[in-house]
Amino acid sequence: MAADGSLAMSGTAGVSAGRANSLQRFARRRSTIAFVMTLPLLVVIVGLVAYPAAFGIYLSMLNRRMTAFAGTLNFELLFESETFWMVAFQSCFFAITAVLLKASIGFWLAHMLHHIPNNRQRKWRGMLLVPWVIPPALSTLGWWWMFDPSYSSINWLLSIISVPEVPWLGHHWWARIAIIMVNVWIGAPFFMIMYLAALKSVPEQLYEAAAIDGATSWQRLRYVTLPMMANIISITVLFSLIVTFANYDIVRVLTNGGPRDLTHVFASYAFQVGILSGNIPRGAAVSLFMFPILAICAFFVLRSVTRRNKEQM
């Protein structure tokens, strides 16, 4: 370390032996200090994330009253239940559709923002990020009111162009669409901001070179913008897949799983089974099903992030 060296050099030559000793002590002290400083973080990570995760696995293997070990019984029972497969389908359908929509809308809006003059971007960006800023549970409450069967203001707008009334939360397919709509509404601004930042970091020379070579705007997008943004696109999409897959707020506020448990996702079903019905082991088993998918996503996010770090260094 340069810092230590400079300290040693500032000492006089006569006490070099004592210096080395105190230097050693210094180094030792530094790692002790470092350990003490990271201790609270370790407590949070180990005590509130790692331990609960392990405890969750243990819980999922208990019987209903949590008195005896039941092995994989909870998982077997879940595999046999039709509701569970419905939940699995709905979670995947919801997460994949919502993330694809968010990413494409975000990409589109980022491009549109990038096109307008720089001094006006701030204002537009500020307005378009509002859905992301409002706490999701509260804005979903507003959406719920807009979907209200008898007072729906969306249906009122649709009736102007003579579209028949839509049973937003009454029919399960419409309810699924409504949940996706709200999620996209909340999440698209996030993608927009991320992609705008990425777009701004693409060197202008690349576009100039492409223009000189006679590239069309589609070719510029395909061969310049997309490769330059590939990493950030994969990071945001995978990250959002994790968050969307584990989403709870929207389903809880909008449908609470209804109609007939057809709009439950893993998180809300785990809540329903584990906390509301009091079958904690079964609930823990349900929420554990999120784990493999999240682990796969996390692995790829981490890989993209490290790759990105290396590029920037």
Next chain:
Amino acid sequence: MSATTAGRDTPGIYHKAGSLRAERRWALWTAYASLIFAAVIFLAPPFYMLITSLKTSGEIAGMAGNPWLVRDPTLENYWAILGNPLFRQFMLNSIIVTACVVALTMVISILAAFALARMRFWGSQVLATGVFLTYLVPDTLLFIPLYQIVGGLGLLNSIWGLVLVYPTLTVPFCTWIMIGYFASIPKELDEAALIDGASWPQMLLKIFIPVALPGIIAATIFAFTVSWAAFVYPTAFVTTPDNMPLTIGVVSQLVRADTFAWGQIMAGALMAALPPVVIYAFLMDYYIAGLTAGATKG
């Protein structure tokens, strides 16, 4: 491009140059059209919440005319909700929980990020990766075991239980972006301080914190918005109205089965959403820096 193709393209160049401006203008118009369209969609729900909150119950129930307009605006819903002791209790709970969590988070993450960014020690690289991985663990995966743990500590239905678990939402991300900010501070600065005989705490307080202040503000804003908006944990851990923070309080207590006081619900939701929105309005650049730092810094 070879000379022959360039020669063949020569007439085309003039045509292209002429259309370039038109193309740019067209692109600008599409840009504005899409942005306006998006802004209308994005702002419609909060706008409709605002409109509803300004209506009397009679006007909401009347269903006459355009629901997107208000005929005689009134603030009575706001007075009613502010006069509601339960709502004031939610507000107080939210403020206490958020203040504690933000303070706790910032202390934990600044100390840890300083150590991880500057003092290489055994396992520091693994720990940094671990921080990022815990950031990727969603709260819905952990709430059932945490429910048991918090219950075991006797902290269910207490705001202190929330103060205990919220750091899982905020600390990993804040530490992560603080590592990025601290790592970007030039090493020469701390070397100079070491030569001048500064101790580690002095170095942190007098150099790192002032220099990385924008990052600290961004992290604080993140911690604030996340703990203000947290929903899964309070929904699971708090069932007594007196101990609920705003999010679950507004969603579960103001929405009563038969008599929907929609004006009041919307007024309550808007007021609950106000603090993050105000902070966003004033500190937008920091907010966005924090948002993008997660992916671009680290």
